[in-house]
Amino acid sequence: MSPEQLRGEKLDARTDIFSFGVTLYEMLSGRQPFASESAAEMVAAILTREPPPLEREHAAAPVELEQVVRRSLEKNRAQRYQTMRELADALEQIRRASAGEQPAALYTLGRRLVMQPLYAVPAALAILLIVGAGVWFYQRSEKRRWAFEQAIPEITRLTGENKPLAAFLLMQKAQQYLPGNPQLAQTAEDITRVVSIRSSPAGAVAEIKDYLSPDDAWFRLGTTPLDKIRIPKGYFRWRISKQGVSQYIAAPITEDSMEFELDSAASAPEGMVRVPGGEWGEYI
DSSP states (O other), X not given: OOHHHHXXXXXXXXXXXXXXXXXXXXXXXXXXXXXXXXXXXXXXXHHHOOOOOHHHHOTTSOHHHHHHHHHHTOSSGGGSOSSHHHHHHHHHHHHHHHTTSSHHHHHHHHHHHHHSGGGHHHHHHXXXXXXXXXHHHHHHHHHHHHIIIIIHHHHHHHHHTTOHHHHHHHHXXXXXXXXXXXXXHHHXXXXXXXXXXXXXXXXXXXEEEETTOTTSOOEEEEESSEEEEEEESSOEEEEEEETTTEEEEEOOOOOSEEEEEOGGGGGSOTTOOBOOOSSSOOOO
């Protein structure tokens, strides 16, 4: 965890940069930068202690790489790299140096590898791994930023426009990048409900789409019976279908327990779908 996480401050992409600095340090040294005997001591170390110099842990690591690690692990996030793009650029410069595009830096690295040949393969491999990890962290950071800055507001907008399924699907995507995020967890609680779905006969595919988006693709919930599954709150078009039995399309009010009768649908003329009657006709 970053110092700002431990202090309960609002988080941003610079927290990911601190996490990446921890990963870099572990890759190069084989140990944690804030290794401690207890959780309390580790918290204190993250907040107050500087990690041991990398040259002590891994003498073959170039000075430029240690500078990247040090800056990534700054306690004050204003002194870290401000974006993963900036950090990725710094790593790319080191990669170019190792490939011969910056002779002075390469000489420094090469001299260390000659003096300590046992570290040559690990150090060279570490540089490649670090650049690859940098790309991965950059992409992850960008996706997390998208989830914070775009997805969450868009979920609110879609919900307000009575497009609960679209909001639900976007929420699921955002949760992949922000697992455990309390704001998303609260959103999930607000816009979803638990239902059970049954059909006669069983074994039918249950699908929904937003009522106000008739041209959207059907979203598959699963095969009946479905017990206590979480779906969006809202009003939907439902399609319940089973091969050899035909299908049933309706727009009933979503309830905790949904029951669909397919038996009479089998008698519908070819090319037609049974639509239930009633006082309101369950508008579709």
